[in-house]
Amino acid sequence: ETGVTQTPRHLVMGMTNKKSLKCEQHLGHNAMYWYKQSAKKPLELMFVYSLEERVENNSVPSRFSPECPNSSHLFLHLHTLQPEDSALYLCASSQYGGGDYEQYFGPGTRLTVT
Amino acid sequence: DQQVKQNSPSLSVQEGRISILNCDYTNSMFDYFLWYKKYPAEGPTFLISISSIKDKNEDGRFTVFLNKSAKHLSLHIVPSQPGDSAVYFCAASTGNQFYFGTGTSLTVIP
Numbered sequence: 001e002t003g004v005t006q007t008p009r010h011l012v013m014g015m016t017n018k019k020s021l022k023c024e025q026h027l028g029h030n031a032m033y034w035y036k037q038s039a040k041k042p043l044e045l046m047f048v049y050s051l052e053e054r055v056e057n058n059s060v061p062s063r064f065s066p067e068c069p070n071s072s073h074l075f076l077h078l079h080t081l082q083p084e085d086s087a088l089y090l091c092a093s094s095q096y097g098g099g100d101y102e103q104y105f106g107p108g109t110r111l112t113v114t
Numbered sequence: 115d116q117q118v119k120q121n122s123p124s125l126s127v128q129e130g131r132i133s134i135l136n137c138d139y140t141n142s143m144f145d146y147f148l149w150y151k152k153y154p155a156e157g158p159t160f161l162i163s164i165s166s167i168k169d170k171n172e173d174g175r176f177t178v179f180l181n182k183s184a185k186h187l188s189l190h191i192v193p194s195q196p197g198d199s200a201v202y203f204c205a206a207s208t209g210n211q212f213y214f215g216t217g218t219s220l221t222v223i224p
Binding site: 004006031033035040041042043045048050055090092096101102103104105106107108 | 116118123146148150155156157158159160163203205207210211212213214215216217
């Protein structure tokens, strides 16, 4: 595997379910990110894990819970979601502090909440 | 409050001509600007970037221009090719925070 991978690619869940999204990067980067992309809206940065610190967007509801067990893996735990949470969730990684600012994105997980 | 704006949701250009995609930002603390390209069912792919201390960066057919006084950047693609048809996102960063625009869908007509 190369680059940034995300599983599952598609997920349909009910509002009472609990599920997790997984992201793995094979680039040796030290920062990982979760983004939400809704139709006709800009990519919204949800969480950043950089150099083992977590930075979060204060507008993200607590029903989204990130976990970063190591620099290569990132999870987004979902519980009691709402239909408006249906969106494309993108994971990205970068080498923070290395002079390069480029983020490398995974293909995304298309989430539908019913 | 959207800090990075792409006011043109779509753009159509003839093959061989120049494509110009525009982006405006509000935060003068941004120190790095990036352009990403996105095909359907794929994540965004990094295209080109520019530091805030520069006003131009060129990579093959792609050139990014930065006008800090106007808080404006643009991406020029010359010559445009049908394979360039995609959604282009402008992004700006400060530290480890990234802000994206809503994207411009470029269609290059053969």
